[in-house]
Amino acid sequence: MRGREPGDGPLRRPCGPGDTVQVPGAEFSVTTCLPDLTTAGLLQAPEGQFTDRTDWITLHAPGTTNPSGVPGLQVDGYFPDSSTFNTTHGWDHDSQFVVRIPDDWNGSLVVAGAPGVRKQYACDFLFSDFVVARGFAYACTDKGNNGPDFYRDGDRPGDAVAEWHERVTQLTIAARGALGERFGRPPQRTYLAGISNGGYLVRWQLENRPELYDGGVDWEGTLFTPDGPNLFTYLPTAVRYTLGLATAEDMYAAGFARGSEPLWPYHQSFYWGVTQKTYRAGFDPEFDPACPGASAGASLPEIFAPCPSDAAYDAWFADPRSQPVHEALGRISLTGAIGKPLLTLHGTLDTLLPIGLHGDVYTRMITDAQRADMHRYYRIEGGNHVDSLMHLDPEHLRPMLPCFRTAFDALTAWVEDGEEPPPSGTVPRPAGNGATDPALLDTCSLRPES
Template sequence: MRLSRGVPFVAATLLVGALGWPAPVAATAVGEQHCVRQDHVRVPGAAFQQSACLVDLTTTGLAGTPHTDLADQAGLTARGTRTPTGVPGIQIDGYFPDSSRFNATHGWQHDAQFVIRLPDRWNGGLVVTGAPGTRRQYATDTAISDQVLALGYAYASTDKGNSGADFYRDGKRPGDAVAEWNTRTTELTRAARKAVAQRYGHAPRRTYMTGISNDGYLTRWQLENHPELYDGGVDWEGALWTANGPNLLTSLPMAVARMVGSARDEDLYAAGFARGSEFLWPYHERAYWGVTQKIYRAEFDPAYDSDCPGPSAGSTPEQIRAPCASDAAYDYASRPASVHRAVSRVALTGRIGRPLITLHGDLDALLPKAVDSDVYARLVDASGRGPLHRYFTIAGGTHVDGLYDTYPDRLRPILPCYRSAFDALVSWVERGTRPPADHTVGRPANGEVLNSCTLSTPVAPDAR
C-alpha cells in the first residue's frame, strides 16, 4: 500500500529564422574517436537529415549556433543552474515526412523535426524526450540534454509533429494534433535506436523516456502503450488527460472565470489549485491560463465557440494570451460525447509497463497536482502497477523553474530533483536499488536548492 499522496503550454510562440550551418570540426580537435562513422549514420524514415561533427554538444558549446535555440528554452530553468560542458560528438538534425508547417526552425517550415546527439564517449544508453508545452525540439537542451550527454547517453528529441499556439489546426479530427505527439515520439524512439546502432555498432542496452509537462504526459503514455521500447522513465509534472476528467479542461475554466471576475479564490481551491500558490496567479493570468484553455478547447471541442476558435482569433500577444469570455462558463462534463471521445483517444490509464518516477511541485499553478499527478498516481495503483511507480512532491516547486528567479524565498527549482530522480531511475533499473517510498521532498537544512536535491529528504511534519 502506498503512503498518502498529497502545456502544458508556453505562452509565446518563438520563431527561428534560417541559419547557416558551420563547417564541421576536424576530428583531430578532440581525439581519434571523434565523430567516427558520422557518414554511416542514417536516420530511418527521415525525409531529410543533416549531421555535424561538434567539439561540444552541450548548450555552452552550441549557444549562438543553429544547433540549439536558447530562446525556446526561456523560463524552463533558473539562472545560476550549473550545467556540464565539453561533450564532443555528432549532432543530426532533420525531419520525418509531415504535411504541417508550424516549425520554422532552420528555415525548413516543416514539422516532425528532430535532433539526435551521439557523444564520442557512449555509455550504451539512449534518452528520448520531446518538447514541453508548444515549444520545439531544442527546448530541453539545458534541462535534460546537457546532463544526460555528460553521463554518456545518446539523446533524441522531437517537436512532437506540431508546435506553436495554433498547433490545434493540425489534423482533421478533434484530438488529432495531440495524438500525433504520441506517434511522433514512438517514431523517433525507433529511429534513434537504429541510428545509435549504426554509430556504435550495437543497439542501446538501455532506453529511457523522460520529459517535462506535455512531454511528461508523453512519458506516461509511452510507458503505458510501448513499454517494449523503454526500460523506464521520469515524468516531470506531466499533463493528465482522462476522458471523464480531470484534465486541463476541467480545471482551467475556473481559472479563466477568476480572470473575468466571475469566480472567487475559494472556487479555485475547489478546482484543485493549491492554497499558498496565490502569489503566482497574476503571472499565470498574463501568461498561461486564458491561452491554454483556448488551445485545448479548440483542439478537443472546436464547436464550442465559433467566435473565439483559439489563439489565432487574436493578432497581438496580448490578444492571443487573453481568455475567451465564453471559456469562463465552459463545463467539460456537459459537453457532447464526441468531445469526451476525442480526449479518450489520448487518455492515460495508469497501466505503465516499466518503472516510472513522477515529480510534481506543490505550487504548480498551471497543472495543480491535486487534479493531475495525485490522480495519475491513483490510476497507477488502481491498475495494479503501483510497484512500478514512485511519486515525489517537491515542496516549493512550480511549473517552470524560471519563476524561482523572481521568488527565490518562496520557490525552489525542480531541475536538481529531476536529476536526482533520473539517477534513482537508473539505479532502480540497472542495479535493482528501489527508490524511497513516495513522499514530499522538503528543503535541505542548508537551504541550497539551486543545484542540489536529495530525494530521500522528506518534508518535516510541522512543515506540511
C-alpha cells in the same frame, strides 16, 4: 558509468567532419561533428544552428549550472509530415528532431518529447546537457505540431495530440537504428524523460509502448482523462478569475493550491487563457467558432488572453451534449497501466497543472491498475511549473531541475543495479532563497518526510 552491461567495454568513437548518421525513416537530415554538444558549446555556433535559446531559456532558474565540453555528433532533421508550424532552420516542416551522440557513448539512449507547444530544442538545457555529459545519446522531437495554433493539425478533434504519441515512438525507433549504425549495435537501455506535455508522453509511452523502453522520469506530466480531472474541469475557473468573475476561494475549490497566489498574476498573463482556448479548440472546435484558439489574437497579449466564452466551458463539459468531446479525449487519455518503471515528480505549487488534479490523481490511477510496484511519486514541496519563476516567491519556491537529475540517477540505478529508489512521499523544501541558494539550485534529495 551507467548504460552498459558488464563486459561490453568502452564505446568510444570520435567523430570527424565527414561522418554521416542515417536516421531510419527521416525525410531529411544533416549530421555535424561538434566540439561540444551542450548548450554552452552550441551557443557558440551561429544562432539557431544547433539549438534555440528562446525555446529553453524560460524553463530553468537563473544561476543554474550545467556541464559542458562533450564532443560528438548532432543530427538535425525531420520525418515526413504535412503540417508546417515549425519554421526552425527555415524548413517550414513539422516532425523536426535532434539526435546527439557523444563520442564517449555509454551504450544507452534518452528520448524526450518537447514540453508545452515548444520545439525539438526545448529540453536542451534541462535534459540534454545533463545526459550527454554522462555519456547517453539523446533524442528529442517537436511532437509533430507546435506553437499556439498546434490544434489546427489533423482532421478530427484530438488528432493533434494523438500525433504526439506517434512521433515519440517514431523517433525512439529511428534513434535506436541510428545508434546501431554508428556503433554496430543498438542501445543497451532506452529511457524516457519529459516535463509537462513531455511528462504526459513519458506516461503514455510506458503504458502503450513499454517494449521500447526500460523506464522513464515524468516531471509534472499533464493528465488527460475522458471525464476529468483534466484541463477542462478547472481552467475555466482560472479564466473566470482572470475576467474578475471568480474569487480566490473559487480557485482553491477548483484545485489551485493555497500558497500559490504569488504565481497567479503571471499565469493570468501567460498560461491560463491560452492553454484553455487552444486545447478546447483541439478537442471541441465547434464550441466557439468566433474564438477558435490562439488564432483569435493578432498580438501576443491577445493570443495569451482568454476567450470570454471559455469562462463557462466547465459547465458545457458537464453537459451530456458534450459527449463527443469526452470521446475525443478518450482517444488520448491515460490509464495508469504502465509497463516499465516510472518516477514522477510534481511540485506542490504547480499553478498550471495543480498537483491535486494531475500528479496525485495519476498516482492513484497507477495503484488502481496494480502497477504501484513499478512507480515512485515525489511531491516536491515548493516546486512550481516553471523553474524560471523563482523570483516571484523565493522564500517558498524551489527549482525542480535538481530533483529531476536526482530522479534520473535513481531510475538508472533501479533499472540497472536493482537499487530501490527512495519511497514515494513529499520531499520537504530546505530553508533558503530558491532564487539564489546553491543548496536549492544545485541539489535535491528525494528522501520524503518521515
